[in-house]
Amino acid sequence: MWLGFQTRRHYCELSMTLLIISQILNGLATGMLYALLAVGLTLILGVLNIPNFAHGALYAFGAYFTFMIASFTESFYLAILIAPFLVVLIGFLIESQGVRRLYAAHHDYQLLFLFAVALILQELIIVFWGPVGFSLLPPDDLAGAVDLGIIIYPKYRIALLIFSALVILALFFFINKTDLGAILRAGIENREMVTVLGIDINRVFLLTFGLGAYLAGLAGGLATPILGLTPSMGLDILPICFVVVVVAGLGSIPGAIIAGILVGLSQSITTIWWPEATNVVIYVMMGLTIILRPQGLFGSR
Amino acid sequence: MRNTYLLLICFGFVLIGPFVLPPTTAAEMLIFGIIAVSTNIMVGYTGLLSFGQASFFGIGAYACGLMLKAGVPLLLAIPAGTGLALLIAGMVGYFCVKRTGLYFICLTFAFNQMFYFIAYVWTGVTGGEDGLPGIPRPDLISDPVSFYVFIAVLFFICLLAMLRIIHSPLGLAFRLIRENPSRAAAVGYNVRLFKWFSFIIASAFTGLAGTVYAMLYSIVPIDQIHWLKSGDFIFMLLFGGTGNFFGPLIGAVGYIWLSDTFAVIWARWPLLMGIVFLIVVLHLRGGVVELIGRAYRFAIRERAEATA
Numbered sequence: 001m002w003l004g005f006q007t008r009r010h011y012c013e014l015s016m017t018l019l020i021i022s023q024i025l026n027g028l029a030t031g032m033l034y035a036l037l038a039v040g041l042t043l044i045l046g047v048l049n050i051p052n053f054a055h056g057a058l059y060a061f062g063a064y065f066t067f068m069i070a071s072f073t074e075s076f077y078l079a080i081l082i083a084p085f086l087v088v089l090i091g092f093l094i095e096s097q098g099v100r101r102l103y104a105a106h107h108d109y110q111l112l113f114l115f116a117v118a119l120i121l122q123e124l125i126i127v128f129w130g131p132v133g134f135s136l137l138p139p140d141d142l143a144g145a146v147d148l149g150i151i152i153y154p155k156y157r158i159a160l161l162i163f164s165a166l167v168i169l170a171l172f173f174f175i176n177k178t179d180l181g182a183i184l185r186a187g188i189e190n191r192e193m194v195t196v197l198g199i200d201i202n203r204v205f206l207l208t209f210g211l212g213a214y215l216a217g218l219a220g221g222l223a224t225p226i227l228g229l230t231p232s233m234g235l236d237i238l239p240i241c242f243v244v245v246v247v248a249g250l251g252s253i254p255g256a257i258i259a260g261i262l263v264g265l266s267q268s269i270t271t272i273w274w275p276e277a278t279n280v281v282i283y284v285m286m287g288l289t290i291i292l293r294p295q296g297l298f299g300s301r
Numbered sequence: 302m303r304n305t306y307l308l309l310i311c312f313g314f315v316l317i318g319p320f321v322l323p324p325t326t327a328a329e330m331l332i333f334g335i336i337a338v339s340t341n342i343m344v345g346y347t348g349l350l351s352f353g354q355a356s357f358f359g360i361g362a363y364a365c366g367l368m369l370k371a372g373v374p375l376l377l378a379i380p381a382g383t384g385l386a387l388l389i390a391g392m393v394g395y396f397c398v399k400r401t402g403l404y405f406i407c408l409t410f411a412f413n414q415m416f417y418f419i420a421y422v423w424t425g426v427t428g429g430e431d432g433l434p435g436i437p438r439p440d441l442i443s444d445p446v447s448f449y450v451f452i453a454v455l456f457f458i459c460l461l462a463m464l465r466i467i468h469s470p471l472g473l474a475f476r477l478i479r480e481n482p483s484r485a486a487a488v489g490y491n492v493r494l495f496k497w498f499s500f501i502i503a504s505a506f507t508g509l510a511g512t513v514y515a516m517l518y519s520i521v522p523i524d525q526i527h528w529l530k531s532g533d534f535i536f537m538l539l540f541g542g543t544g545n546f547f548g549p550l551i552g553a554v555g556y557i558w559l560s561d562t563f564a565v566i567w568a569r570w571p572l573l574m575g576i577v578f579l580i581v582v583l584h585l586r587g588g589v590v591e592l593i594g595r596a597y598r599f600a601i602r603e604r605a606e607a608t609a
Contacts, residue, residue: 045403049403050403051403051406098579102583105586107402108350111350112539112582113579113582113583115532115578116576116579116582117575119532119571119572122571122575123569123571123572127572235529239410239411239413239528242407242410242411243411245407246408250407279418280418280422283412283414283415283418284415286411290396290408294399
């Protein structure tokens with residue numbers, strides 16, 4: 001009797017540890033998605049000086065394109081390869097047809113333009129794909145779970161973790177080591193100076209917006225097997241992206257990555273003890289950041 | 302003088318409103334009219350673009366709805382709900398006005414979503430996803446027509462109060478801050494303090510509109526506190542015209558017509574709203590007011606050419 005009780009308690013403690021470990025891994029995986037989104041948002045915010053309100057809609061389109069291509073070609077990998085580029089096309093369209101025309105106006109109008117675009121894209125999702133959500137299974141070789149020694153964990157999430165870490169590394173290399181990346185960094189630092197140096201700023205803007213759109217679309221595609229598809233997915237993720245950017249500090253790319261992971265982790269860890277508070281905790285985090293460090297964790301301005 | 306004429310026109314519209322439209326729809330237009338004009342104090346006159354005004358609308362609505370359900374008299378519930386919205390706007394505003402520009406927008410937007418999730422999670426009090434139903438209306442204003450009269454009186458009180466604020470030295474300080482914040486600071490104005498005042502005043506009126514909204518359909522749906530609603534408020538301002546005190550009223554009427562009347566014909570009405578929004582941002586930044594102005598000038602020119 002006593003022994004049975006003891007083992008049960010022991011079992012409870014053990015399963016608690018396992019729960020915490022798997023929630024940390026879950027948090028890292030969603031955190032990576034947030035990081036991808038937030039880096040795109042930060043780039044656009046830094047270089048073009050506008051908060052991209054259409055970022056959530058681009059993310060949603062990335063997911064729906066992935067779903068469409070994956071069900072058409074029956075290859076998830078092909079879908080992940082192609083879908084983000086379709087989102088880039090939408091991004092190019094938004095930048096060249098709208099945002100660029102509004103540089104002369106107050107920057108509030110660019111923001112409002114992007115908000116209008118987000119509304120339209122949001123409704124187009126319902127018009128094209130209907131108000132009911134879908135789910136997409138991970139590809140066969142990433143289906144099921146793998147034994148990590150301590151816990152058994154879904155293969156797809158591990159692949160997602162590794163893949164997004166690689167994408168972030170590649171992005172880091174691109175931004176810090178290539179000439180184009182240097183222009184982007186200079187654009188964030190001082191936009192006027194870039195123009196003075198004889199670089200076509202319109203092309204830089206187009207490229208930045210395209211890169212941001214690519215990252216949003218990629219995050220959307222990668223998210224589909226774990227989060228599913230709903231028409232409101234873009235609306236739901238947008239405020240989270242902004243929280244990440246505020247916590248990171250406007251304009252800091254490494255900050256956006258770290259803050260993205262932090263936000264993902266804090267959400268998943270809160271789920272263990274207080275599932276209802278999962279969505280509120282990130283705003284508490286934001287509030288604390290504003291009180292203790294108004295410029296954000298990594299912001300200098 | 303011009304304002305007197307425009308007020309009389311408003312009065313005329315409020316009088317014929319319930320004969321042309323269902324009184325409930327007309328009342329909703331007036332409620333959103335208060336919101337549009339008050340948000341314009343902040344967005345149009347002070348130059349603070351906020352994407353979080355639905356927070357205060359929702360807080361006012363939930364607070365008043367809960368109090369009415371608990372049997373608190375109306376004359377206490379409305380000021381108390383408005384007071385709560387004002388208090389919370391004071392706290393949120395304190396943090397938001399510390400930052401300017403993009404940061405300010407991001408903050409208002411994120412705070413809005415925080416209040417949404419609080420309402421979403423706190424099911425015991427707010428009803429969560431189902432909204433807060435069963436809000437009673439006092440006997441005196443229980444039928445649609447008397448409720449409309451009540452809203453109309455409130456509407457004019459708010460309109461006159463806001464007109465007074467805009468034409469006071471405080472309103473001038475708001476405009477100064479919009480036009481040139483650094484000069485305002487140089488002349489000795491505490492820019493942050495005045496931005497905070499503007500934020501609080503706008504939010505308090507929005508909260509007041511929320512308190513009476515709770516009684517309109519006897520329910521507070523949760524999407525009234527969602528950040529998309531804040532976007533809708535901005536749509537109303539922009540569509541009507543931010544440059545004019547009365548302009549946003551046109552936007553409120555247009556928005557309620559779209560969401561109440563047109564929504565029955567076509568469920569995807571936000572698509573139309575988005576497209577109108579897009580056209581206004583790209584080609585008609587002064588909104589309907591500018592359109593009227595252009596048409597007026599065009600008519601004058603035509604007549605001048607005809608006589609010449």
